[in-house]
Amino acid sequence: MRRKLLFKLFSFNCVLMFLVYSTAVYAGSAGKLGAARASSVLNDLERHGKNLKIQVTGTVRDSVGFLPGVSIKVRGTNLGTTTNETGKYILDVPDGNVTLIFSMVGFEPREIPLNGRTKLDVILKPSGESLGEVVVVAYGKQKKTDLIGAVTTVDPKILKTSSSNLTTALAGRVGGVIAFQRSGEPGADNASFFIRGVTTFGYKAEPLILIDNIELSTTELARLQPDDIASFSILKDATATSLYGAKGANGVILVSTKEGKAGKPKFSFRLENPISSNTRNVELADPITYMRLNNEAVLTRTPLGELPYTENRIDATIAGKNPQVYPAVNWREELIKDYTSNQRMNLNLTGGGEAAQYYLAGTFNQDNGLLKVDRNNDFNNNIKLKSYGLRSNVNINVTKSTRVGVRLYGTFDDYNGPIDEGAALFRKVMRTVPTLFPARYTPDAANSATKHTLFGNSLNGDNFYINPYADMVSGYKDKSKSLMLAQFELTQNLSFITEGLSINALGNTNKEASFDVKREYNPFFYSVSAYNKFDDSFVLRELNSNSGTETLDYSEGTKVVKSNTTLQTALTYNRIFQAKHSVSALLNFKVLGSIEANANTLQKSLPSRSADLAGRATYSFNNRYFAEFNFGYNGSERFYETQRFGFFPSAGIAWAVSEEKFMAPVKKVLSKLKLRGTYGLVGNGDIGSSDDRFFYLSNISYNGPTTSFGTDYSYGRTGVNVTRYENRDITFERSKKLNIGLDLGLFNKFDLQADYFTEQRTGILQTRASLPKSLGLTAAVRANVGAASASGIDISSSYSQFFGTNFSIQALGNFTYATSKYEVYEEPIYAEKNLSRVGYPIRQTWGYIAERLFVDEADVANSPIQTFGTYSAGDIKYKDVNGDGQVTTRDRVPIGYPTVPEITYGFGFSSTFKSFDLACFFQGSARSSFWMNTNGSTSPFAPYFYAGESNVTGVPRNQLLKVYADSHWSEENRDIYALYPRLSTQVLENNNQTSTWFMRNGAFLRVKSVLLGYTLPKKLTKKLLMESVRFYAEGTNLGALSKFKTWDVEMGSDGLGYPLQRVYNFGLQVSF
Structure with missing residues (x-):
């Protein structure tokens, strides 16, 4: 120690002498003598510097924890070291101006100039090839090799489809997710999706969705751009979801958006022009067949009945006489276009330095409908949904141990469309006679100067028939919806207290707003009152001269303004002892609050609040044996004070068999073998609508139904009426989940994840059906009496093979079988077992x-x-x-x-050859039925x-x-x-x-997407001052195999609505 001190003092004196003599030289006061003396000192220092060493210390970590085994080298020398089990290192360097190179397999290497520092802490980021090695889980991240729970990670690249709706990309692409789409209408085309099927018959069966740790709606997930996604995780079992406690029973979808990377600014943009059309149109009988079979329908039931169509009229229609008098209307052609064109644009900018990094993104999507527009109108009644998105993620390294993040996000939807929804207009095509009147009449002599459209119609008694064309073009609806979000994050390293300890804080506020207006006029309806067959002229009769209008009325819809707040604090601990024992812990506290400004009831106007406490502890030994314990402790204002809080624990263990020494001989073949098992309890507190907010309070009206008295019942009085009875025992649904999993890898090329799961759900809220009417109750009584069970398997697999640098092929596939059944169902006691739901599938x-x-x-x-x-x-x-x-x-x-499929699956491949890339994906569904x-x-x-x-x-x-x-x-x-x-x-x-x-099988196999792309050679892009330029063409929903041909089978019973869309997309992606 004493020698080191003397050495440092000697070094200090030498440097001081150097400064003194250098000053003399530059001052010029000592002349040549000063220069000679300075040269002498410099020579002495140079000789001494050969033996001079500077000691540098620091810690290396990633976003999860400390990194042992990181290689640290001095650039241009053979000097180097590695980090120990706690990520620390000590390295002697020749001087303070060297550059250190930090590298580790699976992480991006970093070269950092020392610049005289003696302490240097470094954070490494996963490399592009190994981003999947770190998985986003509840309130944090874990290494994929350490996972025990059933978590499926989705590469954001496979979520890029021709649709602007992200939810439509889930079907068949994610193991464990049952997804299907019932409509292709812009703004109403969200897919329905369930994690491991429908496991409850209560109010809510859909999963919890969190984007950057904030609970958001399915619509916000739909608006999310794949370009902005850093990670996408599906949490399926109790160990993965129990930290969300009373919100995790239906599974959880976790999405993290991209953050900035240190380096020079990188700008990229994507332009697309999708062209969409119906996947399948419902075929209707031609007008002549319609008339003949309409006559048959009368005669076959009433032989002496009056026929709706005479033979003369049928013959005149066949002959194509005046279509104004003898109409034969193809209503679909009158209302619907064959195709429409849409627009997509996404751009983002990322960059920063050591102090701060940023990711900025903007998105614009315009989805147009297939509805036609009347040439006489000065407004557009076709569906037009414009969606705008802005995102800013900024991270600031305030100090070496303090990191601040600021996230700003906004989405804005502007919708223009018909007064009726698009699906309703498609249904009206099915519900309008093709031979009764035309969509609109050509003006007769008396109406030659009439400015408004002469819509066709006919009287049915005192009522008109539906004219879908008039309904479509007689007005429009404007709807605006927005979400604005601001989020502040703070991460503080607490290693000064103990190694591996840190605290994270998050504050978020967001505001949702929506508003709509309608503008419409009352159509003028006409019918033919006289027809001159000699000169083919006709006379029109106005049917509603007193009610028709030519100007647009104005009416406002509902205004919704809702504010949400999230406050969250997490204490995390990650440590590795003796290079074999890895320990981590998490304790998280979260408070949620929301308030609706324009609530229409007293209950809805009150602020809503909930509090959650969650914890996790993990241990692994030598990357072979793993154990984990999690819990969620949740409070909800909806339940009485004795039932207000719920505790939801879970535990799991895993064994990485392939890491055992006895597996070494087959390691090249069996590259991975891991067995996992978890069991736990999760809950569901969302068991009723917003009108069921306080189950422990009765709803009592003092102005109830009138009771009549007197001999002639002419005297009445209102009285007290109970519309809901309190139940202080109502509480959370509870679900016990078991999961047994297998992770398998072969030749480092093939990976398979398979899980078997069971679930027992209890406490499902139901209306009591066994209470006798003699009790005199005026309202239904509800209680947690229902129960259900579920089981199944989900499998995900992938294969990658590279042939040199010019050719590669990847294949992937997944399969999910999830079945559920009623175990306890509140119903009358039936003598016939076939009437009871118990033992049969949910949604049977x-x-x-x-x-x-x-x-x-x-x-x-x-x-x-x-x-x-x-x-x-x-x-x-x-x-x-x-x-x-x-x-x-x-x-x-x-x-x-x-009605919800019990089996979904998907498979596909992607390949690259030199500058070309090709991908194809198939989606399938089975074991579902619908009523035609x-x-x-x-x-x-x-x-x-x-x-x-x-x-x-x-x-x-x-x-x-x-x-x-x-x-x-x-x-x-x-x-x-x-x-x-x-x-x-x-x-x-x-x-x-x-x-x-009329029951039909809903099974199908669909060609979901085919994509072909071409990337310009690097030599050319460099000349263009660009990093990459890619052109691509993609087709979505290209065809399907199914026994059912009448409409697109995926629509189920909704086949007469707005069809699913076949999309051909052409795009350009450029990066600078």
Whole structure:
């Protein structure tokens, strides 16, 4: 020690002498003598410097913890060292101006000039090839090799599709996620997705979504751009989700956005021009067939009935006489375009230095609908959804141990579209007669100067029919929606207290706002009152001169303004002892608050708050044996004080078999083998709507229904009425989850992750069905009485092979089978077991077994009585399940598969050859069913109304599906297995029962996407002063294999709505 001190004093004196003599030389006062003396000193110092050493110390870590084994070298020399088990290093360097090189497999190397420093702490970032080695988990990150829970990471690159909606990319691409899309309408095209299927029949079955640790909606996930995503994780089992406690029972989706990287600024942008069209159009019978079969529908039920169409009219329509008088309208062509063009643009800028790094991004998407626009209007009624997004992520290294992050984010949606939603207009095509009136009339002589559009119509009694064209072009709706978010993050290294300790704090505030207005006029309707067949002229009659208008009215919709606040603090600890024992711990506290400014009820206007405490402890020995314990402790204001808090623990263990010494001989073949097992309890506190906020309070009205008195009941008084009874025992749903997993790697090229899971869900909120009416209750009573179970497997695999530097191929695939069933269901006590839901899948359909169609009236007379109204030969014959001689509601049984698929899968490949890249992906679904004729929606010639359409303008009259026209029972075609029963002009109750007759298999295999790209050679891009330039073309939803052909099978029972879209996309991506 004494020698070191003397050496340092000697070195200091030498430097001091050097400064003194140098000053003399530069001052010029000593002349040549001074120069000689200075030269002498310099020579002495040079000789001494050969033996001079400076000691540098520091710590190397990544975003997860300290890094042992990091190589540190002095550039241009053979000097170097490595970090110990706690990430520390000590290195003697020849002088203070050398450059140190820090490197480790899987991380980006860093070269840092020492600049005279004797202490240098360094943070390494995962390299582009190994970003998947670090996985985002609840409230932190873990190395992939240390994972015990069932976590699937998704490469953001595979989420890039032709759609502006990120949720549509999930189907078939992520193991453990059941996803499907029911609509292709811009703004209403979010996919439905469930992690490991639907495991509850309560209020909420969808997963929790967190973006940068903030709870956000499915719509915000849909608006997220793949270019901005750094990591995308799916948390599936109890160990992965229990830290979210009462919010983790349905699984969790964690997304982290990109952050800045130190270095020169890098700018990139992406431009795309997608062209979209319907994947499949519903084929309708031609107008002539419609008229003939409409006549048949009358005659087959009422032989002496009046025919709606005479032969003269049919012949005139066939001959193509004046279409204003003898219309034959293709309503789909009147309303819908064949294709539409959309626009996409994304740009981002990243860079920074050691002190601060930034990532800035902007996005613009415009999705247009397929609706036509009336040439007489000075407004656009077509769907146009413009989405804007701005993001700023800035990180500042305030000190070596203090890091601050500021995130600013905003999304803005501007929607323009018809008064009716796009899906409603597509349905109206099915519900409008093609031969009754045209969409609009050519003006007759009397209306030659009329400025407004002469919309066609006809009276049905005192009511008009639906004219979908008039409904589409008679107005428009503007909707605006925005989310603005500000987030502050602070990370403080507390190694001065103990190595590996740090604290993270987060504060977030965001505001949601939405507003809509309507502008519309009342169409003027006309019909033909006289027709001169000699000169082919006609006279129009105005049907609603008193109610039609030419100017647009204005009405405002609902305004919504909601503010949300998140405050979160986490204490983390990461340490490695003796290079073998790795320990980590986390303790996180979070408070959430929200308030709605324009609430329409007292309950909704009150601020909402919740508090969460979560913890995690992990241990691993020598990267072979792993153990983990997690918990979530949550409080909710919705429950009574004795039920307000819930504790949700979980634990897991894992064994990396491939790291054992006895596996060394097969290490090159069996590159990875890991066994995992977890078990735990998670919860679901979102068990009711916003109207069910306080379950422990009763709703009592003092101005209830009027009770009448007196001999003539003319005297009435209002009274007290209970609309909801309190229940202080209502609390969280609870779910016990078991997961057994396997991670397998072969030849360092093939990876497979397989998990088997089970779940027992209890405490599902239900309305009590077993309470007798004699209690005199005026409202339903609810309690946590339901229970369900689930089980299944999910598998993900990938394969990579490189052939030199010019050719590579990658393949991936996943498979998920998830089934669930009712274990306890609040229902009447049935004598027939087939009526009980217990033991059957969640979202299972109950209905009748359709045996065939009745052959004739004798067959009708000799069969069990069917209690669904009148029926005759050619109508559906149902099975008498209980054998009591009649078919009633007691003969209903589970039919088909659940409406949510139990199996989803996907597979595909990508390849590169020199400057070209090619990718192809297939998506599949199985074990799901849907009902084709939902409530009579496809019944031909019938006046069908959807639920809640009591205020619909116009009387509907269904069109005729071509498949029904081609295959239906008739007097000439007594096919008892025809697709459709005997025709009718009404929705017959007997033929409209939910049954196997109209049940269809929802299985399909789809060519989800095909992509071809070309990247310009590096030599050329350098000349253009660019880093990379890539052109690409992509097709999405190119085709599907399915037994069902009437509409796109993925739409299920919603097939008459806005179809899914086939998209051809052309793009350019440039980086500077």
